[in-house]
Amino acid sequence: GLLGVISLLSLSLLEKLHLPLAILLLTVGSAGVAIADVTIDACVAQNSSFHPTLAADLQSLCALSSSIGALLGFSISGIFVHLIGPKGVYGLLAIPGGLVLLVGVLLNEPHMPNFNYRQVSDKFVSAGKAMWMTLKIPNVWRPCLYMYLSLALCLDINEGLFYWYTDSKD
Template sequence: MITLSLQNNLYLVFALLLLIGGSAGAAVADVTIDACVTENSISHPSLAGDMQSLCGLSSSVGQLIGYAISGFLVHHIGSKGVFGLLSIPAGLVILVGIIIQEPFIRNFSYKRVTQKFLDAGRAMWMALKCSVIWRPCLYMYLSLAVSLHIHEGMFYWYTDAKNGPSFSQEVVGSISAVGALGSLLGVLLYQNAFRSQPFRRVLFWAQLLYGTSGLLDLILVLRINLTFGIPDYVVVVIDAAVSHMIGRLKWMPLLVLSSKLCPSGIEGTFFALLMSIDHVGSFSASWAGGLLLHTLNVTRTTFDNLWLAIVIRSVFRVLPVGILFLIPSNDPNAAILPSEMLRAKKGDDEILEPPVNMEMASLVNNIEA
């Protein structure tokens, strides 16, 4: 990021490689944290929801701060200056990695890395063949793939449409900040009201509300709000807060479920695989949404059929309700995987028993010990 901010005439390929490297570094740190959270979720099933809520809370706070100042910073110091500031979080991650004390593994054989990689691959394949794992994975992919993304059409309607709101960069940044605040509220709502509810029940209502919330864009595009004297910015802010809050409510149970689907010994790798499935689902939704906009002839200057795209997107968001049978219906605080997949890493034959009535403070004390 520092190189991007200081150099004026970078080759495009080199600039892309720098961006890819930055994303790869963030992904490595993310997978490491996911491995720690997943490992503790397996050994302490009753705290899986608390740990995912804590991670979601931290992520939402970071998004709120970033979106709140992004438009202001781009306007005053430019995009290159923002790239320079983005090097600060990476430096903080390096600092945390230096401060954290970990036990040193002696006599580690680097020659066995290939064998360990192959063993992890076989373990992942065996896990994916288990019905309690591949069924939720299929649901996660399909539920994301049918949630069509038409953000590009809405963005251009916000900024370029003749009869649209004509929002500026700062206004769009503030809208994103409100969306991050909605995500934060969604995490708090899940933690305090829905954490102990069955996955199917939470996802059922979340999918219905997710589809309904998409119709707020329809009110804006058809200019119904102006008929009642409601400003465009008010509708957009409400839409951003509500849609992100419901989206987080829909996403939190899937994160908790994903952490419970990772076999012991390959927690980080398998959780990364599950997140990759989710990313492929989001990628499919982006392509499908782009195809929908192209089919309806919604472009940067033409928005006649944007309302129809919104209606189709809202209907597709409700479709995952029909495949909720793929999600486990048991207690969300209990272990889901078969006992043979929950054996301790050290090769002993003892099964990790789920603790009963354990508080977060006890977990912290155990980790520090």
């Protein structure tokens, strides 16, 4: 959250960044978005266990929200690049990360005194073992490998289209 906001603001405000630093800042920004996405998925999973009848609705709501946000962002990204420039767009992209950070700070979670942190590491180890056991089953790892390879090797021109749509010289 905070690192993503700082990285996008740095891209927005700093002049003449070196390429490796800019790539690192973009990677940190993407990691911040991924962490927020995983956190939301964890909240949906937790609430789904408390209200199993609403699990599908919660997942659909998250997917709908994500799709609407992606469509809206894709629709107005070129306009904003032309109006305020790429650096201004990075500044705008820091706002959602800041809002997620604000929600995280304001979210009231119950305090658990005498929490056994050893349970966290034990659960992490047991989840890793369960995942390893599951991946040993060919009916599991073959589709996973197929999906990974199909996504990694497919021709994706979205970034090229974004550049073409937003290139002010053309």
